[in-house]
Amino acid sequence: MPETYPHLTLVREQPVNPRRSRPAPIRVREPENWRAFGREMGQRLQMARKRAAEAVGGFDERRLLKLELGTPLDPAEFQKISRGIEIVSQEDKTVILAFATEAALGEFEERLTTLAEGGRPTYRNVLFALKGFDHWTEDDRKGWALRQEGWPEQDRFALDVELWPVRPETERTQCWQSFEAWLRKNGIEKLDDVKQAHLILYRVRADRQQASLLLRHRDVRLVDLPPRYALEVSLLQTDIQDIPPVTSPSADAPGIAVLDSGLTTGHPLLAPAVGDAQSFIPGLGPDDQNGHGTLVAGIALYGDVEEKLRARIFTPTLRLYSGRILDANNASDDKLIENQVETAVRYFHSEYGCRVFNLSYGDRRKPYLGRHVRGLAVTVDMLTRELGVLFVVPTGNFEGTDTIPADWRNDYPDYLLTREAALLDPAPALNALTVGSLARWDATFNTQRYQHDAAEQPIARHDQPSPFTRSGPSVSGAIKPELVAYGGNWAVNLGVANQWIHRQGLGELSTCKDFASGRLFAEEAGTSFAAPHIAHLAARVLIEYPQADPNLLRALLCAHARWPDSCETLLPDKAKRLRLCGYGKVQESGLERSTDQEVTLVATDKIPDRHHHFYEIPLPAEFLEGRQRTREITVALAYSPAVRTTRIAYKSLQMEFRLVWAGDLSHVSKMFNAATSRDDYQRIPEANGARIGTRNRSAGTVQVDTWTLRRTNAQRRAQKLFVVVTRIDESWGRELTFTEEPYALVVTLRDRENAEARLYSHVQQRLAQRERERVRVRAGR
Incomplete structure (x- = not known):
């Protein structure tokens, strides 16, 4: 095996420059006939007031009005009309909900009347943005599942x-x-x-x-309607003999918590690693009556269980914790799942310092169809920021509808990109890692047994998206899932008219709750079993970096992800590939430690609003020079913003990075400080050849891109390469953000085609040289 080394620290350059900004002008088209516009809006306001008065309940006397916009506008602009207007929610870019007092409605009417009479009221540009008024109707209040099922x-x-x-x-x-x-x-x-x-x-x-x-x-x-969790599990027996005794992990082993249907704590492969198992459902114990939690826990503890079984070596390096949040039917009928999850997370975090939590389920009644993030996803985002914990969740399973797909094999993978196969709550959570599923196997038990029978055909092939995985994006186009891992496959029987689905032999192997009856292992397919593969890797990183926060864990994992070749071949359209595969499958070789051919640099810092942070990437001459070959530079940025469900932006702030070539720090800092508007910032030329692109990556809270170098000229070798991190707060979010928001930055350099590469020592030398330069500069001040 190649020699490995600790990842290196990337030091931020000075100065820290504020990003000067000027407010964007409100561009609202004036109506051709002011009088007619004022009369029409006044009539619509009167009708909306009347309908809003028919609502029942309410903690005060204000009316709830729906403001319909012809031109998107910052909701706060309407509060200029009157202090008696409180913006409740922005449902999409052209619909705003507001509480308004009678006095505030009177001011609205007065301004509209002035328009109708040919006058020029103040804030008329705000009025001109209006398209109409309405109330929040009964139909508006119906959720997706209630609309679908009645x-x-x-x-x-x-x-x-x-x-x-x-x-x-x-x-x-x-x-x-x-x-x-x-x-x-x-x-x-x-x-x-x-x-x-x-x-x-x-x-x-x-x-x-x-x-x-x-x-x-x-x-x-x-x-x-309450959640319906898609966790049906059929357990299959797999015999195993001669497993050596399993030892306990070290006393300081990182913890990984599985929040699921409970745990069979006596399982001989799990028991030595179990730290605690609790139930958070009143009246029920922590034991796993369903089997799902024990299956998930085996993967969370060991990662690739099948690999461990083939080697006959089970050596846990993590401490396993289990929180039962679902009953024997994997339901939570009388209690809200948000409460069980929050209580469990706070317990394991406070008692044992757990920072990695696996939640392998999805609510089929809450697909994410755009607009607002709701439900458990909000709780996950809030707890991530408050406690500094990492949640790993699956996309949820797609089991088809009456019409989609019409043919599982022939319609694959297109049906996975339909609205029906959208993410399930809590998968849209921006501060969590969402995991999609890949197929590992493509031969069922029957195919292996009857090799001349071609009836059972897999839907997906090895390393292609599983036929049941779901697709993103999340809010505002954020890349979701970020990662994919093995979760299983399905096959169809072509000899049967309705093409029965076959699963036996195509799932992920893990621990079985029925070990006492001789079944130590079971296999099952589902995105539930893809997520714990990533949770395992995240917890394993904590062995090497025990102080890593969830930002650094996400950045490291995603910086070491790549699309499998099978995914690129199946999905040549990059936009579709991002929706199903995110940044790809984690390559474990360089995740925890660097090598001579793959070096990772990490930085954790805090940045004020409207500031830039500058980092020079220490590119050795040996990396840029020499024969033509493929070299890669990957940059990953992660942060965990506060969120608000009543705003379309959802995130309270935006961080982005740019990778740019420049002559020196002074040049690059002037370039960014001159970008005083959002448009100016977007026009800054980034290094050519980004695999993902700024537009695709920037909506998420973990952003990754890779640049490939094959040949460099003398002009490029004379320049320096900088990563610039920028923070911009939403106007409504400044009350929720920190003065300095934390983030993690990861840069990975790869020179794998150079068998003689000594990249690690060369980067170390460049870092040392740069530090000596900084010392000289400080001494000369």
Whole structure:
């Protein structure tokens, strides 16, 4: 094996320069006839006020109005009309929800009347952005699952009810207290609740008449059916003999927590590594009655279980923790899953310092179809930022609809890119790592047994996306999933008219809950079993870097990901490949330590709003010179912003990086400081040949790109290469952000075609030389 070395530290250059910005002018087209516009908007406002008055409930007397825009506008602009307007939510770029007092509505009418009479009211450019007024209707309040499935057939049924997350905290408290009193008054049973700064969610039990009232309640944002978790697991027996005794991990081994259906703690391959197993469901113990949690836990602890089995070596290097958050049916009918997850995470984090959490499930009733991120994803994003923990979640499984796909084999992989195969909650969470599934095997047990029978044909081939994985993107086009890992495959029987799905022999091997009856192992296919492969790698990085935060873990994992050749061949369109495969499959060879042919540099820092940070990449002459060959430079940036569900942007701030060639630090800093507007910034020329591109990568909170060098000329070798990190806060998000926001930056240099490469020592020398230069500069000041 090649010699390995610790990753190197990348030092930020001085100066730290603020990014000067000027506010973008509001470009609103004036109506040709001001009078007609004023009259029409005034009439629509009156009608909307009347309809809004028909709403029931509400913690105060304000009306909830829907402002429809013809021109996208910062919602805060409407608060200039009156202090009595509070922006509640931006539902998309042209729909804003606002609470308004009678006095504020009167000011609106007064300005519109002035327009209708030929006058020139103040803030008329804000008025001109309007297209109309309306109220938040019963149909608006219906969630995706309720629209698709309709009301349950039972007399009384459970519903999830989300309220508007109003501010400040005093109003938020008034809101939920008023709502709970209203529930009691109307005989609606409260089963559970979540009360967070950006999410107020109730699970209630109601009949049809009460449900109709909920759809008319002023403070209700959304009514939907409770989650349905796609976790059906069929266990298959695999015999094993002569497994050597399993030893316990070291006392300081990093912990990995699996939040699932529980754990069979007595399993001989798991027991020596189990640190704690708890149930967070009242009345139920921590044991795994379903089997799913034990399957996931085996992969989370060992990674490639099948590889370990072939070698007959099971040596855990991690401490395993289990939090049961689902019952025997993998459901959480009476309790909100957000509460179980939050309680479990806080417990394992405070008691054992756990920082890597695997949540292998997805809510089939909450596909992400654009606009707002909701549900468990919000809780995951919030806990990541507050506690500094990493969540690893799957995309969720796609099991087809009545019409999609029409033919599993012939429609593959196109059906995976339809709206029906969109991400399931909590996969859209921006601060988590979302994992899609790849097929490892393509021969079923029957195919192996009957080699002359061609009836059973795989849907996917080795290293192609699994036929059940789901596709992104997440909010604002953020790349999701970020990573893919082995999760299994399906096959169809071509000799049967409806092409039965076959799974036996195509899944991921892991530990079985029924070990006592002789079944130590089971295999199953699903994105649930792809996610723990990545969680295992993340926890393993903590062995080498015990202080790594979730930003650094995400940046390292994604910086070492590559698209499998099979994915590139199947999906030549890069946009489709990004939606299904993200940045690719993690290559483990250089993940934890550097080599002579692959060197990783890391930086963790904090940056103020509207500032740039500059890093010079220490490119040795030996890397740039010599025979023509393929050399790679990968850059990964990760941060964990505060989020808000009532804004389309969702993230409170934006960080981006650019890779640029320049003569020196002075040149590159002047270039970026001269970019005083967003358009100027976008026009800064980045190094040619980016594999992903700025537009594709910049929406996510982990951003990765790779540049390939094959030949360099003298002019390029005379220049220096810089990574520039920039932070820009959203106007509404400044109250949520830190003065200095933390981030992680990873740069990886690869020279794999050079058998004589001594890249690590050469980079070390460049770093030492650069530090001596800094010392001389400081001494001369």
